[in-house]
Amino acid sequence: MKETIQSFLKDKFPHFISKEEEILTNLPTFFLKPEGIVPVLFALKTAPGIELNYLNDLTAIDWLGKKTPRFEVCYLLRSGNKSSTKVQFRVALEEDEQVPSIISIFKGANWPEREVYDLFGIRFAGHPRMDRLIMPDNFQGHPLRKDYPLEGFGQDYLVEDLLTIHLKEDMEA
Amino acid sequence: MYEKTAEHFSLKQKKLPEGHLLVNLGPSHPSTHGILQNVIQLDGERVVDAESVIGYVHRSFEKLGERYTYNQFLVCTDRMNYVSTPLNNIGWILAVEKMLQIEVPDKVTYVRMIVSELSRVMDHIICNGILGVDLGAFSGMLHLFHHRENIYQVLEKLTGARLTTTFCRVGGLEKDIYPEFEKDVKTIIKGLRPAIEEFQSLLVNNRIFMDRTEGVGGISAEDAISYGYSGPNLRAAGVPWDIRKDDPYMFYDKVDFDIPVGEDGSVLHRTLVRMEEMRQSLRIVEQLINGLPTGAHHADMPHIYLPDKSKVYKNMEELIYHFKLIMHGIKVPKGEYYMATEAANGELGFYIVSEGEKSPWRVHVRRPCFWFYQSFPELVKGSLLADTVATMSSMNVIAGELDC
Numbered sequence: 001m002k003e004t005i006q007s008f009l010k011d012k013f014p015h016f017i018s019k020e021e022e023i024l025t026n027l028p029t030f031f032l033k034p035e036g037i038v039p040v041l042f043a044l045k046t047a048p049g050i051e052l053n054y055l056n057d058l059t060a061i062d063w064l065g066k067k068t069p070r071f072e073v074c075y076l077l078r079s080g081n082k083s084s085t086k087v088q089f090r091v092a093l094e095e096d097e098q099v100p101s102i103i104s105i106f107k108g109a110n111w112p113e114r115e116v117y118d119l120f121g122i123r124f125a126g127h128p129r130m131d132r133l134i135m136p137d138n139f140q141g142h143p144l145r146k147d148y149p150l151e152g153f154g155q156d157y158l159v160e161d162l163l164t165i166h167l168k169e170d171m172e173a
Numbered sequence: 174m175y176e177k178t179a180e181h182f183s184l185k186q187k188k189l190p191e192g193h194l195l196v197n198l199g200p201s202h203p204s205t206h207g208i209l210q211n212v213i214q215l216d217g218e219r220v221v222d223a224e225s226v227i228g229y230v231h232r233s234f235e236k237l238g239e240r241y242t243y244n245q246f247l248v249c250t251d252r253m254n255y256v257s258t259p260l261n262n263i264g265w266i267l268a269v270e271k272m273l274q275i276e277v278p279d280k281v282t283y284v285r286m287i288v289s290e291l292s293r294v295m296d297h298i299i300c301n302g303i304l305g306v307d308l309g310a311f312s313g314m315l316h317l318f319h320h321r322e323n324i325y326q327v328l329e330k331l332t333g334a335r336l337t338t339t340f341c342r343v344g345g346l347e348k349d350i351y352p353e354f355e356k357d358v359k360t361i362i363k364g365l366r367p368a369i370e371e372f373q374s375l376l377v378n379n380r381i382f383m384d385r386t387e388g389v390g391g392i393s394a395e396d397a398i399s400y401g402y403s404g405p406n407l408r409a410a411g412v413p414w415d416i417r418k419d420d421p422y423m424f425y426d427k428v429d430f431d432i433p434v435g436e437d438g439s440v441l442h443r444t445l446v447r448m449e450e451m452r453q454s455l456r457i458v459e460q461l462i463n464g465l466p467t468g469a470h471h472a473d474m475p476h477i478y479l480p481d482k483s484k485v486y487k488n489m490e491e492l493i494y495h496f497k498l499i500m501h502g503i504k505v506p507k508g509e510y511y512m513a514t515e516a517a518n519g520e521l522g523f524y525i526v527s528e529g530e531k532s533p534w535r536v537h538v539r540r541p542c543f544w545f546y547q548s549f550p551e552l553v554k555g556s557l558l559a560d561t562v563a564t565m566s567s568m569n570v571i572a573g574e575l576d577c
Contacts, residue, residue: 024508026271055401057511057522059537066528076511076524076539080398080412084420086511108401111547119235134228134576143236150240 001085002028005050013040018092027076027088034091034099041075041089042105052077052087055102058112060120064146069094071122075102093122101127119144189214193221196558200229204307204562207572211549211561218557223550231576238536242502243269243343246536251337253538254574256299257292259285259328259340260516266341267422268512268523272505273343275474280466281345282423287358287461288331288340289423290454291324294365296517297405297447300569304444305376307566308385313375320365327357343503344478345471358462362455369455373448383441390552390564391439401544404519406568409446410438416515428460440567477503502531518542518569542574 009017009030016036023029032040044052057076064070071093079085091099101124102109113124114133121142123130132139141148189195199210208229214222234249241249250261263285270277298321302314325335330351332338340347376382392402397410407414415432417425433449435442471478479498480491507529513522519541526535545568553561 024506026510054398056513056520057524057537057539059524059539061526061535066534074524076522080414084416086513088511106401107396107399108544108547111543115543132228134231136228143233148236150236 001050001079001082001087005030005044005087008044008047008050009040012043016040025088027086029088029090031090031092034093034097037075037089037091038100038102038105041077041102044077045105051079051081052085054078054080055106055108056086058109058116060116060122060144062120062144062146067092069097071095071120073099073116073122098123098125100125103127118142121145190216192216198561200226204566206303206566206570207575209570209572209575211565213553213558213561215558218559220553220556220558220561223553223561225546225549227546227572227575229576230572234577235536235538238533240532242531243505243533244498244502246532247341248337248339250538251339252573253540253577254296254516254518254521254542254571255336256571257296257517258336258338259288259292260296260514261521262338262340263289264512264514264516264521265523266343267514268510268525269343269503269505271512272508272510272525272527273477273503275344275472275477277345277472278466278468278470280468281470281472283461283465284346284350284354284470285341286423286425286428287458287465288328290458290461291327291358291361293454293517294451295321295324296569297451300517300567301372301376301444301447304440304563304566305382307562308382310376310379310382313372316375317368317372320361320368323357323361323364327354327361330354330357342471342478344474345469349470355462355465358458362459362462365451365455369448369451373445376444385559385563386441386444386567387439388437389440389556389560390567391437391442392548392552393438396548396551397438397545400548402519402548403541403544404515404517405446405450406438406443406545407519408433409435409442411436416513416520420513422512422514424461428457430454430457440563443567504529504531505533513539516541518571518574519545538577540574540577542568542570543577546570546575 013036016033018031018033021031044050056078059074061072069092073091073093075089077087093099101113111133113127114131116122117124117130118132118134119142141153194215196213196215197210198213199205200208210226212224213220237249238246247262247265250265251258253261298317302317305313328338329335332340332347392410394411397407398412411434413432413434418432430453433446435446475494480494484491485495505527507527509526511522511524513520521541522539524537525533528534552564
């Protein structure tokens, strides 16, 4: 499977392959440029012999201090017709870069993309509604970034806005 | 308050037409099965538009996973799908074991599979039972709850807890099975088989139930795949995907079972698929319990599995291993792994990125609920308000799994 996709990509989309890096993983992984994600996934969805027609997972990794560019958005696709074939595509991004949304190909990308935006701050261009999904709308920062402290920045502003209880003042008094 | 909600969600930014009404189902509502909100725009009793708001029980498990050791994160997985806890435990532990490339004794796998399938039955009992309750059929749930209680009692004897079982450990089970385990499981199967038949006949012979579920909240196979559906909801739409068959883990390739498939993905088909899955699960459990091997309940790997406490006080070796495991955790080699298991709701995937530290660099959980629940507004558009309750109930939305 890996060879089929590799030759397919090299044949049709050589300008979208960003790098070839071997990583220790159980999934065949391909690195793509941000602008290539939509045409490549769209072509692979129906390409005979490959048919990656199921978006299995969409997430991101923050490699702060380990790799540059800092973020990687991971798309895990599965071919439903050949049992259990899973392939991962990755897009490496700098902090302010955007990646195109793939809602036009997979409807199910809607919430996962919003979740990645919410927790990592990676924006998806062309998404109909790039809002926070899980955290409250007035939340500051993106919690799954490595530079976001585990305890949070202090959530006075949240408590204040949502419950109008001034926790800190109470404790000081 | 009402105005604020209206501004908050996009469907209120446009002015509501004359006679339309905005209804907040939730965040805490008897029919929403957990803390989640549905804002529904109604014209009379018909749903014009809907929107789901989640995040009320978000607990940052993925962030915690970056701090906890591999065994510590197990208690977080308990709190994801709290209706069938062991399935989450087993999914996580299998992923870590695959990364460490350790083999566990056959007995461990057998017990894990038995507990998995019993949990699946438990989850489906809740889903189908509560669906009946939401539609006014109360007795079906009561009939089966007795048997669900029996499964809970086995879990309690096995793990010491009922809800948050924290069942497995890396390299084996938390503790050995108790002597009457085999007998208890056989009793459960014996009692459950007729009860499921009775439960199904209670529902499908009920005119009201059939009228309210047949063709309601359906989804086509194509849309279901596009939305990332998995598990019973996908199979009810007519797609015969099951990770236990497609990508077998544990010993699922060695047991006989069938995959039930529905047709139109409606509430009725989702219910019937779950009914049949319960029978198939019992079939699997029966095959396993009759061939339950004997032996140790963990792999012989003191640097991974916590040594026996009685030895820790007497032997230096065990004391060192105990100390190392408690203080430093298990060091999983550098690499990445995605492990998908078939949980009660569908594909539960654990994606681990390890940098060789005691805790993972990144943990991601692919929750089945999260993917299929986003299609909820599309499913209910055009139906009646009462149908939204049936639709949501039959999808088996677990808030803990949705938010993670």
